[in-house]
Amino acid sequence: MLLYITHTTTYRYDPLVSTAQHMVHLLPHSSETQTVSEAFLHISPEPASRKDAVDVYGNVRTFFSLPVAHEVLTITAHSVVDTHFLPYPPVQALDTPAWEKVRAHFGYHAGAAWDAANEFVFASTYVQPHPDFAEYARASFTPGRPVLIAACDLMHRIHTEFTYASASTDVNTPALEALKKRQGVCQDFAHILLSCLRTLGLAARYVSGYLVTHVPEGQTRLIGSDASHAWVSIYVPDVQEDGTLATHGQWFDLDPTNDRWGLLSPGIDFVTLAIGRDYADVSPVRGVIHGGASHTLEVGVTVQPASELSATPD
Incomplete structure (x- = not known):
């Protein structure tokens, strides 16, 4: 497109x-x-x-x-x-490792090979781990559940259980506050999803960009009426032949505002502008x-x- x-x-x-x-x-x-x-x-x-x-x-x-x-x-x-569109099967058909195994992959132990995605496991300016995030995520991250299926379920729950409310927050609103209010904008939903994933010990990053909005039939697009957008990427390590996790893998994008996910992008109507640990980057x-x-x-x-x-x- x-x-x-x-x-x-x-x-x-x-x-x-x-x-x-x-x-x-x-x-x-x-x-x-x-x-x-x-x-x-x-x-x-x-x-x-x-x-x-x-x-x-x-x-x-x-x-x-x-x-x-x-x-x-x-x-x-x-x-x-x-x-461009990158084809991928339904999330249930993707053989991703259990989320606990991915969490253990990022745990430090002597002699372990370094995975560059480790940087996206830790706290950052707008993403501070907290027990409330783990509590909210628990319904999605049940024992032994494949990490991508669990992450997509969490994305879906944020989409359905939170209210998108313009001007209800600003850039300095803590993710924990937005979690408690169950409302916010795309930036809040992204920070909440990031906070949940990192509190669980998983690697996830913030993505800024744009999304094509649909113009009602018979109307023309109003110049300047669109907005920038934000979503999340979660890192899934590749599984090696011996069953261990490799120090390389795939990034899957999750957009809780629109309940969309995909390999490296939530869809062909998304444009990635920048990635970082959170909005501050x-x-x-x-x-x-x-x-x-x-x-x-x-x-x-x-x-x-x-x-x-x-x-x-x-």
């Missing part, structure tokens, strides 16, 4: 900002499930310096500095991404400013399939 994505972030400051430095994660990269043919940033005012780099998780990040006074900062990311924009005691933030996202563009009259 060929997708055209525009993500515009606008900050308005009062009083003005005299100097600023920012780091953004707004440019997708190619992978097994997507091919990026175009991706660029337009920043206003023009930065005095800018550097694009790839971080430790393989994400494209951009650093820029603004040593000039400004009342408005606008960052617009344009991307053209062709998503992949926040779209963060930085340090001098001035601007108060500010307003406007974000507009448009994800358009190529079919819509071709159908748009001149």
Whole structure:
């Protein structure tokens, strides 16, 4: 599916900002499930310096500095991404190991080979293990249950038992609070799922990106009316011939907001932007400013399939 994505972030400051430095994660990269043919940033005012780099998780990040006074900062990311479908059988047909065996795989013991996914087992800024997460997950992670079946069941329960409520939380709302309220937005659902999986000793990571929304028949897509999205990946080690777990495996994506899962992506209508331990690693924009005691933030996202563009009259 060929997708055209525009993500515009606008900050308005009062009083003005005299100097600023920012780091953004707004440019997708190619992978097994997507091919990026175009991706660029337009920043206003023009930065005095800018550097694009790839971080430790393989994400494209951009650093820029603004040593000039400004009342408005606008960052617009344009991307053209062709998503691909990776075929996979139903979850019941996948022979994944019992979740307890996967948990033991990540336990430290002398002489054990290192699995890079170990980094995603531990606590992070927004994902703090707690007994309440284990208690909630227990109904899905019954003894001996295959890890992917258990994880998909937990994803489904979050989807059905929680209420999606816009503006009910913000970026600083703890996952434990959202768990108790049984409501939140996609970011909260992702952090809750991550917290449950890591509390159980499993490796899971946060994914930011986009999802194509469906436009009602007879209507046209409103430019800027879409939103960024967030979901989770769980790591499943490969099983070797002797029955032990290898230090390599597969990442399966789980989207509790939409109750969707898949190999490396929940579907062809998803675009992965960045991965990390949680939101703190992949926040779209963060930085340090001098001035601007108060500010307003406007974000507009448009994800358009190529079919819509071709159908748009001149």
